[in-house]
Amino acid sequence: xxxxxxxxxxxxxxxxxxxxxxxxxxxxxxxxxxxxxxxxxxxxxxxxxxxxxxxxxxxxxxxxxxxxxxxxxxxxxxxxxxxxxxxxxxxxxxxxxxxxxxxxxxxxxxxxxxxxxxxxxxxxxxxxxxx
Numbered sequence: 001x002x003x004x005x006x007x008x009x010x011x012x013x014x015x016x017x018x019x020x021x022x023x024x025x026x027x028x029x030x031x032x033x034x035x036x037x038x039x040x041x042x043x044x045x046x047x048x049x050x051x052x053x054x055x056x057x058x059x060x061x062x063x064x065x066x067x068x069x070x071x072x073x074x075x076x077x078x079x080x081x082x083x084x085x086x087x088x089x090x091x092x093x094x095x096x097x098x099x100x101x102x103x104x105x106x107x108x109x110x111x112x113x114x115x116x117x118x119x120x121x122x123x124x125x126x127x128x129x130x131x
Contacts, residue, residue, distance in 0.1 A: 001077055001101055001103065001109045003067055003069065003077055003079045003081070003099070003101065004067055006025070006101060006109060007064040007067075007081060008064075009025060010022070010025055010062070010064070010111075011062045011063055011064055013025065014050075014054075014059060014062040015059070015061055015062055017054040017057065017059065018054075019047075019050055019051055019054050022050060022054075023046075023047055023050065024108065024110075025108075025109075025110055025111060026043060026046055026047075026110055026111050027043070027102065027104060027110040027111060027112040028043050029043070029112060030042065030043050030046060030110075030111055030112055030113065030114070031112075031113050031114075032045075032046065032113075032114045032115070032116075033113075033114070033115045033116070034115050034116030034117065034118065035116055057088055058087055058088055058089070059085065059086070059087065059088065060086040060087060060088045061084075061085075061086040062083070062084070062085050062086075063083075063084050064081045064082065064083055064084075065081070065082050065084070066080075066081055066082045066131040067079055067080075067081050068080045068081075068125065068130045068131055070098070074103075075102060075103040076100060076101065076102050076103070076112075077100070077101050078098065078099070078100045078101075079098070079099055079101075080096060080097065080098045080099070080117070080125060080130065080131055081096075081097055081099065081131070082094055082095070082096055082097075082131055083095050083096075083097050095116050095117070095122075096116070096117035096121070096122035096125060096131060097114055097115065097116060097117065098114070098115040098117060099111055099113070099114055100112050100113040100114075
């Protein structure tokens with residue numbers, strides 16, 4: 001799996017507000033860590049958030065830049081990237097994210113884990129040129 005291609009499809013499906021295609025990139029067993037005020041975000045949480053944002057056209061653009069592959073096997077890849085989400089209200093939020101993609105039983109690669117990087121880790125990665 002090429003993580004850059006995967007991120008391009010993640011951004012494309014979000015930018016087209018294609019909920020079904022976007023959620024097909026997310027494992028039903030996904031766990032998201034590092035979101036303020038939440039211990040863990042599940043598939044249902046992700047689905048409901050995207051459904052709300054897509055239906056109400058709250059997203060202007062999602063994009064990714066930078067890639068640092070941390071580990072890779074034939075059916076898993078762990079990497080970091082920068083995600084920028086531009087809202088239709090003019091807001092811009094850039095976060096460092098650590099992804100784990102996993103090839104599932106149906107052959108589809110999906111996000112199985114995501115971690116929002118704390119500010120100090122993100123700054124350290126940027127300083128080292130890792131993002």
